[in-house]
Amino acid sequence: MSLRLQATSSCLSVGLHRVLGGLLLLSLLLTLLVPSSNGQPESIDMFAELRCLCVRTVSGMHPSKISSLEVIKAGAHCPKVQVIATLKEGKKFCLDPDAPGVKKLVQKILEGRGLAA
The missing domain is CATH 2.40.50.40 (OB fold (Dihydrolipoamide Acetyltransferase, E2P))
Structure with missing residues (x-):
């Protein structure tokens, strides 16, 4: 029974790493899509x-x-x-x-x- 619990916990660990990795990648992509603004309206016009x-x-x-x-x-x-x-x-x-x-x-x-x- 303890073997089964360890297998389940390792599966959860791998699944958690995938989710966290996906969220990290998504947040990096979103920061690239948002234009940096230094307060000048010319950047919006560009x-x-x-x-x-x-x-x-x-x-x-x-x-x-x-x-x-x-x-x-x-x-x-x-x-x-x-x-x-x-x-x-x-x-x-x-x-x-x-x-x-x-x-x-x-x-x-x-x-x-x-x-x-």
């Missing part, structure tokens, strides 16, 4: 910029309503070109970069700045 900003796009917008236009080229943060229009009233819309009207608008702005080829 993590927010690592994805596409435009989820939905609009195929066109009247140029007279647009106060500024921002073109973000494709990169590691997002595989597609993003065109963000800020309206005179302050709202922002993502424009479809493949729409003919948007292409004309971007081309016109680039020509006005002397940047078009």
